[in-house]
Amino acid sequence: MKEVTIYKIKGLYRDDFRIKGYEFGKGKKALCIVGAMRGNEVQQLYVCSQLVKKFRQLEEEGRIENGKKILIIPCVNPYSFNTQKRFWCTDNTDINRMYPGYNLGETTQRIADAVFRVVSEYPIGIQFASYYMPGEFLPHIQMMDTGIDYVDLAKQFGMPYVVRRRVRPYDTTTLNYNWQIWDTKAFSFYTTTTTTIDPSSAGQALLSILSFLAKQDIVKYHGPGGVASRVISDTELVSVQTAKSGIFEKMVEVGRNVRAGTPLANIIDPYVGTILETLYAPCDCTVFFMHSDPLTYANTAVFKLVPAE
Amino acid sequence: MIKTVTKVALPVDEVLAIRKNRIEPEGMDKKLKKKCKRISIVTGTHGDELEGQFVVYELQRRIRENPDLLKGIVDIYPAMNPLGIDSITRGIPAFDLDMNRLFPGNIEGDMTEYLAAGIIDDVKGSDAVVDIHASNIYLTEIPQIRINELHQKELVPMAEQCNVDFIWVHSNATVLESTFAYSLNSIGTPTLVVEMGVGMRITKEYGNQLVDGLLCLMKHLGIWEGEVISPRKPMISTDWTDVSYLNASTGGLFVQTAKHGRMLKQGEVVGEIIDPLEGKVLDTVKAPTDGLLFTIREYPIVDEGSLLGRLLAKEVAEK
Ligand SMILES: [Zn+2]
Numbered sequence: 001m002k003e004v005t006i007y008k009i010k011g012l013y014r015d016d017f018r019i020k021g022y023e024f025g026k027g028k029k030a031l032c033i034v035g036a037m038r039g040n041e042v043q044q045l046y047v048c049s050q051l052v053k054k055f056r057q058l059e060e061e062g063r064i065e066n067g068k069k070i071l072i073i074p075c076v077n078p079y080s081f082n083t084q085k086r087f088w089c090t091d092n093t094d095i096n097r098m099y100p101g102y103n104l105g106e107t108t109q110r111i112a113d114a115v116f117r118v119v120s121e122y123p124i125g126i127q128f129a130s131y132y133m134p135g136e137f138l139p140h141i142q143m144m145d146t147g148i149d150y151v152d153l154a155k156q157f158g159m160p161y162v163v164r165r166r167v168r169p170y171d172t173t174t175l176n177y178n179w180q181i182w183d184t185k186a187f188s189f190y191t192t193t194t195t196t197i198d199p200s201s202a203g204q205a206l207l208s209i210l211s212f213l214a215k216q217d218i219v220k221y222h223g224p225g226g227v228a229s230r231v232i233s234d235t236e237l238v239s240v241q242t243a244k245s246g247i248f249e250k251m252v253e254v255g256r257n258v259r260a261g262t263p264l265a266n267i268i269d270p271y272v273g274t275i276l277e278t279l280y281a282p283c284d285c286t287v288f289f290m291h292s293d294p295l296t297y298a299n300t301a302v303f304k305l306v307p308a309e
Numbered sequence: 310m311i312k313t314v315t316k317v318a319l320p321v322d323e324v325l326a327i328r329k330n331r332i333e334p335e336g337m338d339k340k341l342k343k344k345c346k347r348i349s350i351v352t353g354t355h356g357d358e359l360e361g362q363f364v365v366y367e368l369q370r371r372i373r374e375n376p377d378l379l380k381g382i383v384d385i386y387p388a389m390n391p392l393g394i395d396s397i398t399r400g401i402p403a404f405d406l407d408m409n410r411l412f413p414g415n416i417e418g419d420m421t422e423y424l425a426a427g428i429i430d431d432v433k434g435s436d437a438v439v440d441i442h443a444s445n446i447y448l449t450e451i452p453q454i455r456i457n458e459l460h461q462k463e464l465v466p467m468a469e470q471c472n473v474d475f476i477w478v479h480s481n482a483t484v485l486e487s488t489f490a491y492s493l494n495s496i497g498t499p500t501l502v503v504e505m506g507v508g509m510r511i512t513k514e515y516g517n518q519l520v521d522g523l524l525c526l527m528k529h530l531g532i533w534e535g536e537v538i539s540p541r542k543p544m545i546s547t548d549w550t551d552v553s554y555l556n557a558s559t560g561g562l563f564v565q566t567a568k569h570g571r572m573l574k575q576g577e578v579v580g581e582i583i584d585p586l587e588g589k590v591l592d593t594v595k596a597p598t599d600g601l602l603f604t605i606r607e608y609p610i611v612d613e614g615s616l617l618g619r620l621l622a623k624e625v626a627e628k
Contacts, residue, residue, distance in 0.1 A: 012562070013586070090611075090615070091447060106616055107613060108614075110614040132405065169483050171485055243317065246320050271321075298422060
């Protein structure tokens with residue numbers, strides 16, 4: 001394992017801002033993994049720490065194939081973690097809205113540029129992503145539909161779902177989008193949580209990545225190969241929206257298979273406790289995403305469901 | 310007449326309503342009202358930008374002095390993002406979203422998209438829309454209008470009525486396609502974006518300057534029959550190479566020397582980045598070229614890369 005500093009800026013009153021990476025193996029760049037980009041992505045940070053630990057062991061055991069190099073960047077934004085801010089401390093900009101970056105631009109553009117120069121040299125990229133809404137996901141692989149098609153590669157993670165996502169205007173400045181445009185086969189890996197640590201989905205991600213890398217002849221690993229992935233488009237996910245604002249009381253868990261008509265959650269009046277509405281599964285489905293805050297706004301898609309095949 | 314444009318109930322005993330004030334010519338009959346022109350003045354999308362608040366107040370005050378001179382409809386939308394304004398938050402609190410990246414919205418979407426769609430639905434069809442921004446809390450801007458090159462043919466003549474100092478025609482970027490102005494312009498509702506002053510403050514002088522301009526634009530459209538000034542001739546930039554950017558070479562405290570809005574000579578000192586701990590000057594920031602300092606850093610703490618100012622090339626500024 002080799003620790004490298006990918007970018008550094010001097011802080012006025014703080015320790016220097018540093019982005020560190022961990023390299024494993026030697027030779028041709030094979031795979032890059034990027035973890036937390038926002039200061040609340042604790043799970044993303046945790047998964048990467050577990051991967052670094054695992055790859056260190058694999059390297060010591062000689063199980064990284066000759067001539068293959070892996071880079072893991074657990075955190076692109078330590079400053080925001082340490083101040084418990086989601087975005088860049090001084091100007092509240094989101095590093096993941098700055099790619100491909102600009103080396104003469106503003107601070108977060110420079111950070112994005114420095115990161116992108118390094119990570120864009122890898123043919124395969126995995127980013128541990130988070131969603132803009134608070135919620136839990138069924139672990140899955142997401143890829144942006146830029147017209148560059150490598151869904152077969154995505155299936156090799158052996159995760160139950162691969163979601164293809166339409167590109168929206170604001171996606172064009174994300175790492176994942178730019179990775180794809182600049183010829184890296186990029187995947188967003190979603191585990192269950194963001195702001196809390198979920199060891200089991202982190203472990204699932206770790207095994208999935210090992211199995212994926214074994215299939216690419218990057219590491220030697222004999223473990224479960226995963227399952228046959230179901231590829232769905234984000235447009236196939238069925239949203240269940242609240243009509244009312246109030247306390248969100250869930251009645252299911254993420255990953256549960258439910259029949260049409262199953263109550264999913266109640267929205268409760270925060271003053272008098274009455275049920276303002278009950279949300280039901282509109283079809284036989286699997287709970288793919290579920291809101292995780294105790295309160296909810298009206299018109300919020302608090303569930304996303306995968307319809308049964 | 311105060312109208313609710315769109316609204317949504319919040320979790321704990323509060324309704325979030327986007328409201329507007331419609332000002333109409335007094336005693337105009339219904340048929341004429343349908344035919345007359347309409348201007349919409351919109352502001353408060355970014356909750357930390359307040360310059361537009363004074364503008365919409367002052368415009369109404371002037372109209373009210375001579376209501377008989379009003380020949381069209383004026384719709385005032387002072388607060389697109391009421392929760393942001395109340396909490397000194399640029400974006401929409403709780404969602405951490407820039408409201409100006411949500412348009413055209415979606416009536417079936419989440420709360421923020423739903424509100425955005427309701428606003429677009431109400432504003433669309435206006436003969437002119439002016440969306441007033443106030444830069445941000447970091448930078449002060451001279452009164453200017455920013456126009457996407459895709460819509461410049463139609464918008465530049467309108468912008469020239471507005472009594473601003475500068476019209477900046479910029480290139481299109483996909484990420485900007487979700488702005489309020491882009492959404493309206495792309496459905497044929499001409500929308501101008503004003504940037505002026507600085508976040509969290511009111512610059513009365515700029516406010517009055519823009520109100521003079523809005524009345525010119527209204528006169529141009531046949532909405533106002535009062536006496537107006539003749540609008541100042543703005544500098545116009547259509548080439549991205551016209552503008553040079555000054556970015557901090559290091560983190561520190563930026564102390565401004567040059568006066569905002571002035572023409573600078575190449576090498577002239579714009580300010581210094583200092584280190585208060587060691588009592589040292591870390592960098593002297595100089596104008597890279599002859600040009601007009603139309604943007605200046607207001608918030609002194611800077612990181613490496615922070616924008617300190619922008620210069621408009623002298624040839625363009627003096628044309
Ligand atoms: Zn703004």
